[in-house]
Amino acid sequence: MRYSVGHKQETRERLLQSSATQAKNNGFSTVGVDALMKAIGLSGGAFYTHFTSKxxxxxxxxxxxxxxSLERLGGEGRQNQAKLRRCLKQYLSVAHLQQPGAGCALPALGAEIARxxxxxxxxxxxxxCRLHQAWAQTLGSESLAWSILSQCVGALVVARMLVSPSIQQQVLASSHEQIIGQLEGLPED
Incomplete structure (x- = not known):
């Protein structure tokens, strides 16, 4: 039975969504092709009709x-500092910490991307770099944009490594406080 092009695209999108969630929750290298396909109700052999390799x-x-992530963090289009502050608060939240599969790929997959x-x-x-440029334009500083981007990703990585919810919250709150302190002296938009 032949499937339509639309069906193939829908299956590919389901595979991407499911695989991304699994990768952000458990690591990409830990899951095999068969398990990725099983999660969307297909056999491992069907994988190769969508991708040539893992x-x-x-x-x-x-x-x-x-x-x-770029879209959620305001990296497309003009944004003001107030919107950036809201994004930072959400990024450094307990909800984001506890739901890596629904959040930014950088803290969840950064080490695997690096390898x-x-x-x-x-x-x-x-x-x-697109996100950095958008933030640099909003903040008026390339170095501050790199610093804040790195602090956000690093804070989530550190917090996720910890066991104690209270220490996790301290890491996130302290990071948010320090970042907001860096923004205080900037001229408003």
């Missing part, structure tokens, strides 16, 4: 997830 899937996940192919790292760099 590495190609990972590249597609990185592109998809970082484009969504990925040059193509995957280039894709990540392109999206990260």
């Amino acid at each position: 590495d190609e899937l990972f590249g597609s996940i990185v592109e998809r997830e970082l484009s969504q 990925g192919s040059v193509e995957v790292r280039q894709e990540a760099q392109d999206w990260i």
Whole structure:
């Protein structure tokens, strides 16, 4: 039985969504092709009608997830400092901490991206630099934009490594407080 092009695209999108969530929750390298396909109700052999390799899937996940992160973090279009502050508060929240599968791919997959192919790292760099440029324009400082971006991702990584919810909350709250302190002296938009 032949499936329509639309069906194939829908299946590919379901595979990307499911695989991205699994990767952000459990790590990409920990899950095999068969398990990724089983999660969407298909056999492992069907995988190769959508991707030539698991590495190609990972590249597609990185592109998809970082484009969504860019959109959520206000990296597209003009934004003001008030909107950026709201984004930072949400980013450094307990909800984001506890739901890696629904959040930004950088803290969840950063180490795997760093070990990925040059193509995957280039894709990540392109999206990260777009976010950085948007924040730099809003903040009026390239170095401050890099600093805040790094602090946000690092704070989530550190908080997720910890067991104690109260210490996790301290990490997030302290990071948010320090970042807001850096923004206090900036001229308003």
